[in-house]
Structures are given as structure tokens and as C-alpha cells.
Amino acid sequence: MVNLMLLPVSRARYYNLVLVLIMIPLVLLSMTIGRSQNLLPLLSELIQGNATGISTWLFEQLWLPRTLVAIGVGIALSLAGAIFQTLTRNPLGSPDMIGVNTGASLGLAAVTIIWPRLVSESIGALFGALIIVFLAILAKGRRQFSSVQIIVAGLALNAMALALIQFVIIGIRPEAATQLTAWMSGSLSQRDWSDVITIWMALPLLLSALVVFYRPLNLLNISPMMATTLGVNVPLVSLKILLLGTLFAVVAVVAAGPIAFISLISPHIVKRMIKSNRFLIMPTALTGVILVLIADLISRLLPYDAFLPVGIITSFIGGIYLCVLLIVEWKKSLCN
Numbered sequence: 001m002v003n004l005m006l007l008p009v010s011r012a013r014y015y016n017l018v019l020v021l022i023m024i025p026l027v028l029l030s031m032t033i034g035r036s037q038n039l040l041p042l043l044s045e046l047i048q049g050n051a052t053g054i055s056t057w058l059f060e061q062l063w064l065p066r067t068l069v070a071i072g073v074g075i076a077l078s079l080a081g082a083i084f085q086t087l088t089r090n091p092l093g094s095p096d097m098i099g100v101n102t103g104a105s106l107g108l109a110a111v112t113i114i115w116p117r118l119v120s121e122s123i124g125a126l127f128g129a130l131i132i133v134f135l136a137i138l139a140k141g142r143r144q145f146s147s148v149q150i151i152v153a154g155l156a157l158n159a160m161a162l163a164l165i166q167f168v169i170i171g172i173r174p175e176a177a178t179q180l181t182a183w184m185s186g187s188l189s190q191r192d193w194s195d196v197i198t199i200w201m202a203l204p205l206l207l208s209a210l211v212v213f214y215r216p217l218n219l220l221n222i223s224p225m226m227a228t229t230l231g232v233n234v235p236l237v238s239l240k241i242l243l244l245g246t247l248f249a250v251v252a253v254v255a256a257g258p259i260a261f262i263s264l265i266s267p268h269i270v271k272r273m274i275k276s277n278r279f280l281i282m283p284t285a286l287t288g289v290i291l292v293l294i295a296d297l298i299s300r301l302l303p304y305d306a307f308l309p310v311g312i313i314t315s316f317i318g319g320i321y322l323c324v325l326l327i328v329e330w331k332k333s334l335c336n
Helices: 009-032 040-048 054-088 100-114 121-140 149-171 174-184 193-212 214-222 224-229 234-256 262-273 281-301 310-335
Strands: none
Touching (some): 009 040, 009 054, 040 054, 054 281, 121 234, 214 224
């Protein structure tokens, strides 16, 4: 029997407050802390514009735009994952697994390396992601989005897109190949104000569209049959929401590359912490931001000569989370 009970607002607000209290110090550290520099004592001077020299450059040109991009990427990836998991009704239904991120990466790599200056990077990434989604829908056939076939098709398309990216890397100059390989790992290094503008121009529009689809998403979270009963054109609305989730993923990929596992585990964490069948926008977004900021701080503070791409850190964190989740579920099955 479908559980129609929704989470009380007071509990959701409490969880949001906890997330905000965790996020604020992470944002402050992200803006001011590096491997060999600590600008936190100078924060008030930096904000007022009274600091000079290397401190001002680090804050204004390096760490502040990097932090703003990290926040935007965390929001975009986590909400994209929640949308895909709602549509597929599958815990593995994220842009990572279905191949949306890889398709966007392939499109961006193609226009950057093969057709430079002919097509913008954003358009290339969008077309690459849409092609993957279109092929996954074709492979799904007439089945609903809840079908496992779209996951399997996405995994196959993801593997094919990765193979094509490797083909591109092999065929280009070593310098460009190194740069593309680092970007493919998902990186926040060398993010500048153009990346901030890219993601923060798109996010308000996408979040506004998400609010418009908030009621259908809640109904789909409960049951597609109930959504149909209450007057929702499920196939058409699902297609529109799928496009919206794809756009969220594309914006994140254009800004920072395909950062792995954030879109997969953020909705999982929220659902386990807040047991509800609501589509929870703010908790999911804040969870994604916190995960990206933590991974970025780890990547820049590790005692290595070279900075690890943040995507490597998120993959490690995501792998640990999934292993723990599998162990917990296995123990539950033994107890039952």
C-alpha cells in the first residue's frame, strides 16, 4: 500500500538549519584556506577591500570563484540526481550511471578539441547529454521511466561515450590530452569568474522551472498511478522533467567537469536522514553543496605536490558510502 504521509514541515526546517550551520564554516574555509596559506584572519579586510598583494589575488581570483562554482555544482548535481531517481524510481538512476555526465563531457570535448571556436562548449555539452538521453529513451521503448531498462541502456551508453572520449584523448596533442584528462576527472582548480557566471546565470532559471514541477515530482515520488489519477500527464511531464534534470547535469559539467557520485549519494543521504516521500529541494541541494565543499577542501589540503581533482575525492567518498550502505542492507537482510 502506498504511504501517503508527508514529512512535517518543522522537521524539514530543523534538518535544513543543521545543514546551513555545517555549510557556513565550510564556505569560509573554502574561501580562505590553502595548502600553504591561511587568509581566515584577514577575512574582514579582504571583504572590505583593504588587503593587498598575494592575499587579495588568492581571495578574489582563485578561492572565491572556486567556492562559488563548488556551491553551484553541488546544487546542480544533487538536484539532477534527485530528479533522475524520481523518474526512474531506481536508487541508481543518476546522471553518473545513465551516462548524461559522460555524454555532456564527450560533447564538450568534441567542440573544444575537434571543432574549436565553431560551437560553444555549453552547446556541445548540451547536445552530447541530450543524445545520450534520447538513445536511452529509445532503448527503453514503450516502458515507463521506472523501468530498469533505461538504467541498463544508460550504463551501456556511458561505456561507449567513455570509449569515444579515450579515442579523442589518444588522437590529440599531449598537452591538450593532459588537460582534457584532468578535466574529465572533475576539477575545481583554476575556476574563474567566467565559470561562476556560467553556472549562476543558469541555476536561477533551472530552479524556477523545478519549482513549477514541484507538485508533479511529489506525486511521482509517491506513485505514477496516483499522479495520473490526479490529472498529471505522466509521459509528457516526465519528459519535461527529464530534460530539466539533464540541464542541471550539463550546467555542472560545463562548470567543473563530470564530478562523480554527488548526484548519486546526495538524494540517498537525504532520504535516509529525512524519511519522507517528498521531493526535498533544499535539503538535497545543501547536502550536495556540503559534499562538494568537503571534497574540494580535502583535495587542496592533501600533502601532495600535485592537486588531486575533486572528482577523485568524491569517487572515493561515494565508494565508501556505497560499501557501508551495502553492508547495512546485508545485515538487515540477515536479521529478517
